[in-house]
Each structure stands twice: as structure tokens, then as C-alpha cells.
Amino acid sequence: MTKDWTGNSNSIYKTLGASNHTDKERQNEDYYATDPKAAELLLELETFSQNIWECACGEGHLSKVFEKAGYTVKSTDLIYRGFGEGGVDFLSDDITFWNGDIITNPPYKYAKQFIEKALNIIPEGNKIAMFLKIQFLEGKERKKLFLSNPPKTIYVSSSRLLCAKNARFDEMIAGGGSAVAYAWYVWQKGFNGTTELKWFN
Numbered sequence: 001m002t003k004d005w006t007g008n009s010n011s012i013y014k015t016l017g018a019s020n021h022t023d024k025e026r027q028n029e030d031y032y033a034t035d036p037k038a039a040e041l042l043l044e045l046e047t048f049s050q051n052i053w054e055c056a057c058g059e060g061h062l063s064k065v066f067e068k069a070g071y072t073v074k075s076t077d078l079i080y081r082g083f084g085e086g087g088v089d090f091l092s093d094d095i096t097f098w099n100g101d102i103i104t105n106p107p108y109k110y111a112k113q114f115i116e117k118a119l120n121i122i123p124e125g126n127k128i129a130m131f132l133k134i135q136f137l138e139g140k141e142r143k144k145l146f147l148s149n150p151p152k153t154i155y156v157s158s159s160r161l162l163c164a165k166n167a168r169f170d171e172m173i174a175g176g177g178s179a180v181a182y183a184w185y186v187w188q189k190g191f192n193g194t195t196e197l198k199w200f201n
Ligand SMILES: C[S@@+](CC[C@H](N)C(=O)[O-])C[C@H]1O[C@@H](n2cnc3c(N)ncnc32)[C@H](O)[C@@H]1O
Pocket: 027, 028, 030, 031, 032, 033, 034, 055, 056, 057, 058, 059, 060, 061, 062, 076, 077, 078, 079, 088, 089, 090, 091, 104, 105, 106, 107, 108, 110
């Protein structure tokens, strides 16, 4: 495997998301649990409708915060990780409607598809919130997405919030934390104005 400038054999592959791994392996590798603090802070920034779907819930790091706050949360994931319902492919054509809001940290590789899918299946005026790298702002394909469906607000986290591979927050902290900066991207279906940029944390 190609080595990057630091001699690390993993990081180029991870950054580009390019590999010969099977989809199943890829999905397993795409499990990064989100620091629940990210969800707590989101709830200070935005209100949501009573019904929230965490459609890539992992072990429920986000879902549990929404439940505790009194929301009715549907939690599903392609892979059962001991929480919610497994075996649910959010991108499947069988999923056509959700009467509520959608909040997740999606698999990064399919983030654009998750956003488009979520916007397609919720009623006008409902919201989706996606926890994504700030880097998600760039890219020609994403530019098209942002122009046709501008987020209502992007909240940039001023301090680092961790997404830990396989939920190993302890290993991540021991390894010096994270170099990745994140933001909450919030869409309201039908919004066609100028995206507001705000900071939190
Ligand atoms: C970055 S992790 C985030 C987990 C959780 N949302 C969190 O924030 O802790 C992405 C999750 O998406 C799931 N996933 C990948 N492809 C999926 C699909 N097509 N439908 C539903 N879940 C999927 C993975 O299994 C993984 O658990």
C-alpha cells in the first residue's frame, strides 16, 4: 500500500476512501462512533420534530442523547452493532417516506447519497442534520448538491469533537485525539436561501 508523507500506510487510503475492499468490509470500516456531546450541543442549537430517525445509528451514541431529551427515536443501521435495528439499508429503494426529521453521522463515503435520500423522503419543512467533516464543503459533485439544496445552517465546531473508529474513544485520546474538524450541516426541506454559517462548541 502507498505510504503517505509521514510514512503511515493507512492515511492516504483512508483520506481517499479508495480501496479494493468488499462493500461489507467497507461498511464495517466506516463505523466511527460520534462523541455524544456533539448531539447534546446540536439540541442546544436546533429544535426538531418529535420523530427523529437516526438511520445509521451504530451503537446509538447519538440516538441515546435524543431519546434522553424526550424525542421519539427510530434507530437503524445496515449492520447490527448491538443497538436499534440492524439490516436496514437507508439507501434502499424500498424506503420512500419518513414522517419526521433525520439526524445522523452517515458513512462518509455515502454522505451525499444519505443527504439526497433523506431530503427525498421527508415532508416539506422537515429537517435533516448531518455530522460531517468540514472538508465535505469542497468537491464538484457536492457543489451541485449545495447549489440545488442549500443547507439552512452549518454549525462549525470550534473545538474538536471526536469520531472514534469502532467506538474506541480511549485509544483515540491516548493517540493524541483527532486532526479532523467537524460541523453539523442542517437542511430544512424546501429552503432555498443563503446558507448561514455559525460556530458552536
Ligand atoms: C460514521 S458511522 C456513525 C455511527 C453513528 N451514527 C454515530 O454517530 O455514532 C456510520 C454508520 O453507517 C452505517 N451504514 C453504512 N452504510 C449504511 C447504509 N447503506 N444504511 C444504513 N447504515 C449504513 C455503518 O454501519 C455505520 O454504523
